[in-house]
Amino acid sequence: MKISIIGGAGTLGAAIAFRLCQNDQVDELCLIDVNESLLMNHLMDLKTAYPAKTIYKGNFQDLTGSQLILITAGVPNRNDIESRNIFLRGNIPMFQSFGTHIKKYASDAFIITVSNPVDALNYYLYRNFDFKKGQLLGYTVNDSLRFEQAIRSVMEISEDAHLFSPVIGEHGSTQVPLFSQTRLNGNPLALKAEDEVAIKEKLNRWFIEFNRLNINRTTGWATAAGIGRLIDGIVTNGEVDTIGSAIVEGEYGIVDISIGVPVTVSKVGVISIHEWQLAKAELADYQHSAETIKQLIKPFIR
Numbered sequence: 001m002k003i004s005i006i007g008g009a010g011t012l013g014a015a016i017a018f019r020l021c022q023n024d025q026v027d028e029l030c031l032i033d034v035n036e037s038l039l040m041n042h043l044m045d046l047k048t049a050y051p052a053k054t055i056y057k058g059n060f061q062d063l064t065g066s067q068l069i070l071i072t073a074g075v076p077n078r079n080d081i082e083s084r085n086i087f088l089r090g091n092i093p094m095f096q097s098f099g100t101h102i103k104k105y106a107s108d109a110f111i112i113t114v115s116n117p118v119d120a121l122n123y124y125l126y127r128n129f130d131f132k133k134g135q136l137l138g139y140t141v142n143d144s145l146r147f148e149q150a151i152r153s154v155m156e157i158s159e160d161a162h163l164f165s166p167v168i169g170e171h172g173s174t175q176v177p178l179f180s181q182t183r184l185n186g187n188p189l190a191l192k193a194e195d196e197v198a199i200k201e202k203l204n205r206w207f208i209e210f211n212r213l214n215i216n217r218t219t220g221w222a223t224a225a226g227i228g229r230l231i232d233g234i235v236t237n238g239e240v241d242t243i244g245s246a247i248v249e250g251e252y253g254i255v256d257i258s259i260g261v262p263v264t265v266s267k268v269g270v271i272s273i274h275e276w277q278l279a280k281a282e283l284a285d286y287q288h289s290a291e292t293i294k295q296l297i298k299p300f301i302r
């Protein structure tokens with residue numbers, strides 16, 4: 001499988017490349033980045049670690065033949081922010097260029113946007129280029145991983161127990177943790193109202209505390225681990241159930257936006273979107289989240 005990473009020299013791009021080098025079925029990795037020296041630094045390092053891997057610095061023409069394109073490029077991260085949405089204005093011109101080049105050189109590839117704000121940027125690709133909706137996914141799994149962490153911490157659940165804890169909605173402050181769908185070892189997890197409040201509080205504080213460290217670095221390891229597991233699953237099992245930002249057309253009463261939703265993906269992209277029975281309050285929060293994304297991207301859509 002050939003995978004290209006646009007933004008391959010960044011915190012995320014390089015961490016994902018390192019993780020993908022460990023998957024033998026990913027036999028070709030093309031890394032693209034405007035910071036060519038940093039990219040060469042990573043490449044020389046990675047080639048020493050994985051000499052048998054076909055991994056190289058590419059330009060947009062080298063997207064040709066990619067089955068999967070990961071977009072991790074973006075304006076430099078900042079920690080003095082309350083929302084990832086402030087990156088949108090700077091990232092839109094880049095996505096205009098990426099969309100144009102992907103359309104030209106790898107028009108059928110499965111495209112996973114990781115750059116923020118992920119829902120808005122995924123939707124921008126959909127609206128401005130003639131990609132099929134199933135070709136486009138935004139990566140949002142970290143929210144579910146943090147929800148899991150918060151539940152385990154507040155409820156003192158050990159790592160041996162299996163916990164399913166999906167988060168849907170915006171990859172941002174209006175995300176919706178789905179208590180109604182949470183399962184502990186396959187069974188519904190009954191939580192008191194005060195536990196839910198404590199879990200939500202812990203979840204919401206994560207981004208604030210991460211930024212308070214005052215280091216302009218994003219979550220390279222968690223994201224690389226999440227993307228790595230997704231790609232391992234696709235190449236090994238063919239299909240993977242996950243959560244990601246996908247183009248919805250009526251699911252949950254929401255139309256024409258990209259938003260975090262339960263999906264099944266394969267190597268060609270999103271093959272189905274699942275409609276779960278949500279609690280009434282969760283559905284209302286979800287629709288509010290969709291409205292927030294709509295308002296954010298509206299000024300950038302023709």
Ligand SMILES: NC(=O)c1ccc[n+]([C@@H]2O[C@H](COP(=O)([O-])OP(=O)(O)OC[C@H]3O[C@@H](n4cnc5c(N)ncnc54)[C@H](O)[C@@H]3O)[C@@H](O)[C@H]2O)c1
Nearest residue numbers: 007009010011012033034035072073074114115116139218
């Ligand atoms: N979806 C998620 O869960 C998630 C998690 C973490 C970070 N992010 C987002 O991912 C993005 C990347 O984060 P990062 O920490 O790797 O940032 P980073 O600054 O380390 O890397 C971004 C890279 O993009 C490159 N770049 C900039 N303009 C480019 C262009 N026109 N063409 C090619 N490359 C270009 C830069 O040179 C840099 O190497 C950010 O938008 C961040 O907010 C998303």
